[in-house]
Amino acid sequence: MKKRLWNSIRSMILMLIVLFIMHPQRVQASGNEFIKGMDLSSLEAVLDSGAVFYDENGNVIQDVLSYLAQQKQVNYVRLRVWNNPTTSFDAGDYCNPAHTVEMARRVKAAGMKLLIDFHYSDSWADPASQTKPAAWQNLSYSQLVSAVYDFTAQVLNDLKAAGAYPDMVQIGNEISGGMLWPDGYIDNAAQLAELLNSGIQAVRDTTPQGSYTKIMIHLAEGGDQDRFQYFFDGIMANGVTDFDVIGMSYYAYWHGSLQQLKNNMNNIVARYGKEVVVAETSYPFTYYDADSTENQIGQKDTDLAGLPASVANQRLMTEMTFNTVATVNNGKGLGVFYWEPLWLPVSGVGVTKGEGNEWDNQILFGADHRALDSLNAFQFNAAAAAADNNKHVIVYSPDSMIVQVDSCANLTEVLPSTVDVLRYNGTIEKLPVTWNGAGSVNTSTVADYTFTGTVSNTNPLSGVTLAVPTIQVSVQRNLIKNPGFEDCSNTYDWKINVISGDAGKITNGVDSYAYGGTGSFHYWDDNDFCVELTQSVDVIPGHTYDFSVWAQGTWDYIDYNQSYFFVRYTKADGTETPLGTVELLNANYSWWNQFEIEGIQIPQGVSKVTVGGRVTGHANGYGTWDDFRFVDRDKNAVVPDCNYVNNAGFEDEETADGSTYPSMAGWEVEVTGEWPDRAWANGEQNRTSGGQYAFNYYDAAAFDLGLSQTVTGLPNGYYTFRIYSYGSNDAKSVAAYITSGGTIYSVTVQDTNVWSESENKPVWVETTLQDIPVTTGEVLIWIDVDGAAGSWGYLDDVSFVRQ
Numbered sequence: 171m172k173k174r175l176w177n178s179i180r181s182m183i184l185m186l187i188v189l190f191i192m193h194p195q196r197v198q199a200s201g202n203e204f205i206k207g208m209d210l211s212s213l214e215a216v217l218d219s220g221a222v223f224y225d226e227n228g229n230v231i232q233d234v235l236s237y238l239a240q241q242k243q244v245n246y247v248r249l250r251v252w253n254n255p256t257t258s259f260d261a262g263d264y265c266n267p268a269h270t271v272e273m274a275r276r277v278k279a280a281g282m283k284l285l286i287d288f289h290y291s292d293s294w295a296d297p298a299s300q301t302k303p304a305a306w307q308n309l310s311y312s313q314l315v316s317a318v319y320d321f322t323a324q325v326l327n328d329l330k331a332a333g334a335y336p337d338m339v340q341i342g343n344e345i346s347g348g349m350l351w352p353d354g355y356i357d358n359a360a361q362l363a364e365l366l367n368s369g370i371q372a373v374r375d376t377t378p379q380g381s382y383t384k385i386m387i388h389l390a391e392g393g394d395q396d397r398f399q400y401f402f403d404g405i406m407a408n409g410v411t412d413f414d415v416i417g418m419s420y421y422a423y424w425h426g427s428l429q430q431l432k433n434n435m436n437n438i439v440a441r442y443g444k445e446v447v448v449a450e451t452s453y454p455f456t457y458y459d460a461d462s463t464e465n466q467i468g469q470k471d472t473d474l475a476g477l478p479a480s481v482a483n484q485r486l487m488t489e490m491t492f493n494t495v496a497t498v499n500n501g502k503g504l505g506v507f508y509w510e511p512l513w514l515p516v517s518g519v520g521v522t523k524g525e526g527n528e529w530d531n532q533i534l535f536g537a538d539h540r541a542l543d544s545l546n547a548f549q550f551n552a553a554a555a556a557a558d559n560n561k562h563v564i565v566y567s568p569d570s571m572i573v574q575v576d577s578c579a580n581l582t583e584v585l586p587s588t589v590d591v592l593r594y595n596g597t598i599e600k601l602p603v604t605w606n607g608a609g610s611v612n613t614s615t616v617a618d619y620t621f622t623g624t625v626s627n628t629n630p631l632s633g634v635t636l637a638v639p640t641i642q643v644s645v646q647r648n649l650i651k652n653p654g655f656e657d658c659s660n661t662y663d664w665k666i667n668v669i670s671g672d673a674g675k676i677t678n679g680v681d682s683y684a685y686g687g688t689g690s691f692h693y694w695d696d697n698d699f700c701v702e703l704t705q706s707v708d709v710i711p712g713h714t715y716d717f718s719v720w721a722q723g724t725w726d727y728i729d730y731n732q733s734y735f736f737v738r739y740t741k742a743d744g745t746e747t748p749l750g751t752v753e754l755l756n757a758n759y760s761w762w763n764q765f766e767i768e769g770i771q772i773p774q775g776v777s778k779v780t781v782g783g784r785v786t787g788h789a790n791g792y793g794t795w796d797d798f799r800f801v802d803r804d805k806n807a808v809v810p811d812c813n814y815v816n817n818a819g820f821e822d823e824e825t826a827d828g829s830t831y832p833s834m835a836g837w838e839v840e841v842t843g844e845w846p847d848r849a850w851a852n853g854e855q856n857r858t859s860g861g862q863y864a865f866n867y868y869d870a871a872a873f874d875l876g877l878s879q880t881v882t883g884l885p886n887g888y889y890t891f892r893i894y895s896y897g898s899n900d901a902k903s904v905a906a907y908i909t910s911g912g913t914i915y916s917v918t919v920q921d922t923n924v925w926s927e928s929e930n931k932p933v934w935v936e937t938t939l940q941d942i943p944v945t946t947g948e949v950l951i952w953i954d955v956d957g958a959a960g961s962w963g964y965l966d967d968v969s970f971v972r973q
Contacts, residue, residue: 204496205447205505206548207246207285208238212513214273215264221516224540231541234512235280242548247277248285248449248507250343251325253303254292260518267325274334283337285386285507286329287449288322288369290350295343297390298724298759300351311353311361315368318350322372335378340449341369344390344419346397351790352696356401363408370412385413388449391760392418393426395434402442415504416442417449422487423471424760427566428494428596435495439502446502448495450509452532453487454479455544460537461515463526476564476592476637479531485544486634489555490563494596496552497559508548514539559595561631566590566598569686570642572799575616580883581608581643582947589623589639594631602626603639609947610886611643613812619643646801649707650781653798655689664691664705665782671699673787685720685762685796693723693785694792700732703795704782711774713804717767717781723756723793730755732786735765737800739779746780754785756793813969814881815951820851820863820966832863842874846957849875857894857934857966867955868962877953881970884944888973891939891951896932897921897963902956904963908942908970909950915942919953921963934966940973 213234223231231237238244252258252265263269270286277284289295292303306317322341329335342349348356354365370385377383387410391397402416416438420431435446454472457479459465469479477483488508495503513519515530515537530537534545568586585608588600603623611619623639630636651663658678666674673695684690691703709715717737733754738746750767757763772779781800785793816836824833832851839849846869856864867875891908904919917939924933942949953965 203245204492204550204552205246205283205507206244206492206550207248207283207505207507208244208511209248209250209287209450209507209509210235210273210277210512211248211250211265211287212259212510212519214269215259215261215519216512216514216516218261219516219518221514221519222539223512223514223535224538226541226543228540233280235276235282238548239280239282242545244282244548246283246285246337246505246507248287248340249273249277250287250289252289252292253321254305257293257523258521260520260523262523267328270325271328271332271334274329274336275332278334284334285338285340285449286325286336287340287343287388288325289343290318290321290369295345295349297344297346299726300342300345300347300349300354302350306350314350314353315364318365318368319372322369323376326373326376330376330378335376335381336383338384338386338415339373340386340388340417341366341373341413343388344450345387346389346391346401355696355790356404357696359404359408363405363410366405366410367412370410374412384415384445386415386417386447386449387413388417388419390419391425392420392448393430393434395430395437398434398438399441402438406442413444415445415447417447419450419509420448420491421451422453422475422477422491423467427590427598428490428592429590429598431491432494432498432596435498435503439499444502445504446495446498447504448491448506451488451491451506452509452511452529453477453484454531455481455484455534455536455542456531458531458537460530461526463520463528465531466528467532476566481542481544482633484532484534484542485547486563488544488547489550490592490594490596492547492550493552493555493559493594496550496555497595508534511535511545555594558631559593560629561594561634562591562599562628562636563594563631563634564592565601565625565628565636565639566592567637567639568641570644572648573613573643573645575613575645575647580885581605581611581613583883585621585641585643589625591625591628591636601628605641611645613645613885616645616647619645646799649709649800649802650705650798654684654687654796655691656687658689664703666691667702667704669700669702671695671697671701673699673785674701674703683722683760683794685722685794687796690794690796692792692794693787695787695789697789698787699791700784700786702782702784704780705798707779707781707800709772709777709779710802710804711772711776713772713802715770715772715779716799716801716803717750717770718764718799719783719795720762720764720797721754721756721783721793721795722758722760722762724787724791725756725758727788727791728754728756728793729786729788733784735767735783737767737770737779737781739773739776749779754783813971814884815968815970816879816881818968819856819858819861820865821861834865836879837865838878840876840878844869844871844873846873846875848962855896855932855964855966857896861966864964864966866962866964867957868960869957870960872959873955873957875955875957877955877965879951879968880948881951882948884947884949884970885972886945886947887943888940889942889944889949890969890971890973891915891917891942892967892969892971893919893937893953893965894934894967895919895921895937895963895965896934897923898961899923900961901958902961902963903954904956905954906937906939907950907952907954908939909952910942911945913943915939919965932964 348354354362511534515527589603605621673693678689736751737749822833822835848868851863908915919937
């Protein structure tokens, strides 16, 4: 008995030794190990093209999967599945079920875990395109539900037969707007839920006995909490509950800050109790284009993310993404998959058949096929990273600002007092900032400005030089009312003309997708549609105008020859005459572009124009317009009378005991000796037809009083002081004194006791003092009244205006 037992044990040991010799490179990932994964869906095509990978020292990598697992600690691989691919890669069929099974074998042999990503399409499925496979185009809805189950089960059974059953399965790819359009569109939550549950059931039915396979549902826009909540509230209310992981794409140049990503993940954990994973991420290491196809991501994109393209910043952004997920609440952050880091720019392996690779500047190997230092980000260790969690990495520049020329804005008050600074753990801290040179700007003149900021209290991560924040300020007069749709209840200024279908609305919040603020004009319909958005604007004949608008949306559902922005006017006979048009050319979802019509000449006799846009689209086409701008080149430079005096006409009021009284807000009254019978604002006289009050003084005895105000927040420059007076012209004296920068400037205020019989009101006298320099941002205005016995008077409409 003992001999038989020993023989059995010895046979098992010998078998294990043989297996170890056959597969010495095998690395078994821990079941609870933090995911440091890669999407390597293009790797088989790259290798079949003859490409060779090299390590950092220039040595040939014989087995790139084993190299990643052993040398770089990559522990998970994601592979996409297309039904019948014909348009991507010159060979045409990579990522089909057969090739996926072959790649899965290699992944498992390298000791890494496997995520299978079902696109349910013959090509790329993403927020802008969820196209049914050609073989499914004419299926009924019920047949489509069955096809999802059958295809999912067939692929998974083939993987099981090959000994490569996945550890996690993804039902759909970036399905923010649903999948298998139009049947599974997001707004048809019941059908979308049934399609998802069909795929989920196929996973549960094919999972090997004794094993458990995690199921992921994956959206794009990882920083958009509202979108995720809207989606998952909808599908879960319709019965989709048997899944484990919520995946999200997070590209820092598209999807907001890491803080937004973390907020979204923490909300998912709290609201649904699900685990979370970043299913896709990447970052460029260069702006150089290594092949014939233009890179998808360039400098304007990295400017949004906050880190210029470099190998060091590629590693840093990847590590920060790992660390952000690792610090999600309740330990529910599973990990991160880097998207296509081995997609070398080699012939025949392009994004579309016959083209090159638009991703070559975001992979983790250089143009010489040598491993970059950024690969070492996969040696990330959460415990070691914790020591640097609160160190600062990125100083974000605030959004550009538009200041209306006639707003009398003081930039030192309008510009933000803090900027967002990103910590290594993905959280954002607000730190104080000083904007250099902002105090000297004349906001009475149309111009564009760029200011740099000095940030206080920073604590940079070792080796990181924090960027200097900048802000762009445009001083302009925009003639469009409600240009950013922030007043989404405004149905008067904007006109929406639905020509066909049911698309087009001014909206705010989750379905707004705004460029700036929270409001926008958004269009979508599940049928063909045409909608026009317009606003009428008063113009001056002979003047020149500029028009612009920001827009984003799908490109493959729009009739471009019938979609455009315009400025036009209506002739006397009712015909519409264009003054300028620009074609609406959407790039893709969330890719904002500014469309401009410049140099619009207004003909004589035209006093009103219509500005706006028209879009003609097919079913499921969608997009957003925001931040319209229409400015008069010839009138913008008019300097408005920006009066910096507070309560200049003494029109402020206060209420007490149900009665309303004029207020002296902003003013101080000082009296030498006895208080006069009158030394306050009252309603007996005022200078302007729109006003009610003026400052009034009188006493039967001689008196001496001072009326003062300190005016602050002044841009440096030269100013004019002005005051209007009316009163007795006896032996009294009234003088105004302006103290600026330690120098006193004065002028005598003349009075006249003249009444206009024709207008039945007093004749007010204007007193002016010009060329008062301001260098410290503030002045003291003091009006001294030395009154003889019985003297009286009124003061009104005090102003201090920049020249």
